[in-house]
Every structure is written in C-alpha cells, then in structure tokens.
Amino acid sequence: MQNIQMVDLISQYKKIKDEIDKEIFSVIDSAKFIKGPVVTEFQDNLAAYLNAKHVIACGNGTDALQIALMALDLKPGDEVITSDFTFIATVEVIALLGLKPVLVDVYPDTFTLDIEQLEKAVTSKTKAIIPVHLFGQAADMDKINAIAQKHNLFVIEDTAQALGAEYFFNNEKQKLGTIGDIGCTSFFPSKNLGTFGDGGALFTNNDALAEKIRSITNHGMKVRYYHDYIGVNSRLDSLHAAILKVKLKYLDQYNAARKQAADYYDQAFEKCKHLIIPARNKKSSHIFHQYTLQLKNADRAALIEHLKSKNIPAMIYYPVPLHKQKAYSHYKFNDHDFPVTNKLSETVFSLPMHTELTKEQQDYIIENVLTYLS
Numbered sequence: 001m002q003n004i005q006m007v008d009l010i011s012q013y014k015k016i017k018d019e020i021d022k023e024i025f026s027v028i029d030s031a032k033f034i035k036g037p038v039v040t041e042f043q044d045n046l047a048a049y050l051n052a053k054h055v056i057a058c059g060n061g062t063d064a065l066q067i068a069l070m071a072l073d074l075k076p077g078d079e080v081i082t083s084d085f086t087f088i089a090t091v092e093v094i095a096l097l098g099l100k101p102v103l104v105d106v107y108p109d110t111f112t113l114d115i116e117q118l119e120k121a122v123t124s125k126t127k128a129i130i131p132v133h134l135f136g137q138a139a140d141m142d143k144i145n146a147i148a149q150k151h152n153l154f155v156i157e158d159t160a161q162a163l164g165a166e167y168f169f170n171n172e173k174q175k176l177g178t179i180g181d182i183g184c185t186s187f188f189p190s191k192n193l194g195t196f197g198d199g200g201a202l203f204t205n206n207d208a209l210a211e212k213i214r215s216i217t218n219h220g221m222k223v224r225y226y227h228d229y230i231g232v233n234s235r236l237d238s239l240h241a242a243i244l245k246v247k248l249k250y251l252d253q254y255n256a257a258r259k260q261a262a263d264y265y266d267q268a269f270e271k272c273k274h275l276i277i278p279a280r281n282k283k284s285s286h287i288f289h290q291y292t293l294q295l296k297n298a299d300r301a302a303l304i305e306h307l308k309s310k311n312i313p314a315m316i317y318y319p320v321p322l323h324k325q326k327a328y329s330h331y332k333f334n335d336h337d338f339p340v341t342n343k344l345s346e347t348v349f350s351l352p353m354h355t356e357l358t359k360e361q362q363d364y365i366i367e368n369v370l371t372y373l374s
C-alpha cells in the first residue's frame with residue numbers, strides 16, 4: 001500500500017502528466033509568462049463552468065478577498081461580518097483595510113454561519129457579509145442574501161474550499177461563488193482545484209464591479225500609467241493558468257472522487273459512539289475539501305498521536321477560533337459569543353481526503369480509528 005498523505009498531489013499529477021507538461025512547455029516556448037493568452041482562456045473556461053459573467057484571476061485567495069473588499073468603496077470603521085470558524089485569511093483582509101471584523105458563531109453540524117447570530121450582528125455600520133463555504137459545503141445562501149437585501153449589504157462568498165459545489169434553489173442549481181455579489185477562490189495546491197503554486201480568482205455577474213476589480217488587480221489602471229484607484233499587483237502567472245486549464249476539465253471528476261471517499265468514511269464511522277460524521281445540509285452539494293469529524297468523549301491528541309504512529313496523518317482545522325487569535329485581541333471579542341466554535345476547536349479532526357485515496361488506504365485508516373476508539 002502506498003504511503004497515506006492528507007493530500008496526494010503526486011499521484012494525481014502522474015495521471016495527467018502528459019497533458020500538463022505539454023501546456024507548461026507551450027507557455028515556456030511562448031515566453032508569455034505574464035498576462036499570456038492562456039490566462040484569458042482559463043478565465044473564460046472557468047466563467048463558462050461556473051456560469052459566471054466575469055472571472056478575474058489574481059495572485060492567491062487571500063488577495064481575492066482583499067481585492068473584493070477594495071472594490072466596494074468601504075470607509076475605515078465600516079463593519080464586515082464573517083465566521084469565527086475559518087482560515088485566518090478571511091478576517092485578515094478586513095483588518096488590513098482598516099475595516100472592523102465582526103465575528104459570528106457557526107452551526108454545530110455544518111460549521112457555517114449561524115443565521116440567527118448573523119442577523120443579530122448587523123448594525124448601521126455593517127456593509128458586507130463574507131460567508132465561508134467551509135470544508136466544501138455552502139453556508140445558507142438564500143437566508144444570507146435575504147438579510148443582505150434587507151439591510152443593503154454586499155455579500156462576498158469565500159469559495160476557497162468549495163469550488164464546483166452547487167446550491168439548490170427551487171428548481172435551479174447554481175455554483176457556489178456566483179450567488180453573492182462577488183465570489184472569491186484560491187488555487188493553492190491542496191484546494192479542490194489547485195495549481196503548482198499560488199493562484200486565486202474573483203467571480204461576479206456585475207459589470208461595474210468586474211471592471212473595477214480588473215483594474216485594482218493591475219495597480220488601479222485601466223489605461224496604462226493612468227491610475228484611477230489605489231490598486232495592487234496580483235496576477236495569475238501564465239504557467240499556473242496553463243496547469244489550471246487542464247485541471248479544470250477534471251474538477252467534477254475530482255469532486256466526485258472526494259464525495260465517494262467521504263461516503264465510504266461515513267458508512268464506517270456513523271455508528272461509532274465517539275464520532276460525529278460531517279453533516280450535509282440539504283441545500284448544497286458537499287465536495288469535501290476536508291473530511292472533518294467531531295470526537296466525543298475521547299482524547300483527540302492521543303488519537304492523532306496513535307494514528308501518526310500507524311503512518312496515518314490527521315489534522316485539526318482549526319485549533320484556535322479567530323476570536324482568540326492574539327493579533328486580533330484589540331477587537332475585544334467576547335468569548336461567550338462563540339460557544340460552538342470554542343467547542344469545535346477542541347473536538348474536530350480531519351482525516352486524509354483527496355482524489356487518489358484507495359479503498360485499501362481507507363480501510364486501513366478506518367480500522368485504525370475504530371480499533372483505537374473501541
């Protein structure tokens with residue numbers, strides 16, 4: 001049996017090596033490393049896949065979130081609401097721009113924004129909500145959009161972990177990232193659509209926002225050397241666009257493989273009294289960026305240590321709620337506002353989840369987890 005990894009990018013690459021290598025060398029031969037035609041081609045392909053009017057690539061997912069906020073004309077002190085249980089990037093960019101991050105607790109089963117808490121957090125200074133589609137499934141977008149509409153707020157979806165997942169409206173399906181005003185994603189290597197380095201993108205159906213976002217990613221220019229906005233330099237290199245163009249064709253297949261692996265874990269773990277399997281909400285598909293269990297009445301550190309001794313990696317996403325992070329202590333968040341995130345940070349753990357997991361590997365993981373907990 002091959003070594004088990006959290007994410008196996010080498011085996012995935014080997015299967016499409018010829019196609020990827022050909023695209024990489026074609027960029028090298030062209031020497032069009034920045035803003036090459038393949039960047040436009042990839043943006044167009046992703047726009048068609050998502051059914052989004054505009055896709056604007058950028059340097060990474062954190063930049064995408066920052067650029068989205070920069071495009072909204074917010075003033076220092078304006079409030080932006082997001083989840084307490086997410087990767088730091090989401091809150092980092094709010095703070096960096098001099099805006100005020102307002103954190104909200106999550107649901108204990110889906111780990112996405114608690115809508116009741118969200119509504120309570122809205123004030124006259126609130127300007128935007130950043131729902132995070134954590135671990136591959138959607139936050140409650142119809143309710144979030146309704147709250148946004150009622151209070152005239154922007155919605156920026158953090159789709160870094162959920163690219164390709166779908167939301168089910170009455171009779172329609174819509175890709176996550178295209179439901180709010182702006183969607184943001186990351187092409188970090190381990191994401192569901194990952195490149196061989198850093199990359200990111202923004203999506204929107206709003207022409208004016210798209211034009212501004214495009215300009216901000218390029219130093220605030222529309223016409224060369226005429227700067228209309230304070231911008232940044234955040235680009236997707238042609239080499240990454242070439243790699244992503246190939247991998248986009250396989251994204252649905254990759255997400256299906258993750259889902260299948262998740263189903264297999266679910267069946268094995270659902271009867272274990274020490275484990276809560278990841279909930280699936282009824283409103284979206286779940287593409288399992290992570291397979292995250294909650295542990296009950298057992299020592300998490302000891303379990304992870306045991307698995308490590310059997311060469312099974314396991315990770316904790318995320319061990320510290322955002323409201324407890326040292327760098328953000330001056331916002332004086334109230335610990336009592338976050339009972340769910342506090343508990344999750346002590347009980348969750350994620351098992352290996354990727355497109356190349358074999359039944360043999362999963363059986364070995366499952367057996368070791370269940371034997372330890374029995």
Ligand SMILES: *Cc1c(COP(=O)(O)O)cnc(C)c1O
Pocket residue numbers: 060061062063086087089090132158160161185186187188198199200
């Ligand atoms: C990965 C990630 C980001 C940031 O993406 P980078 O490309 O690493 O900057 C933002 N939000 C979430 C939820 C993520 O998982």
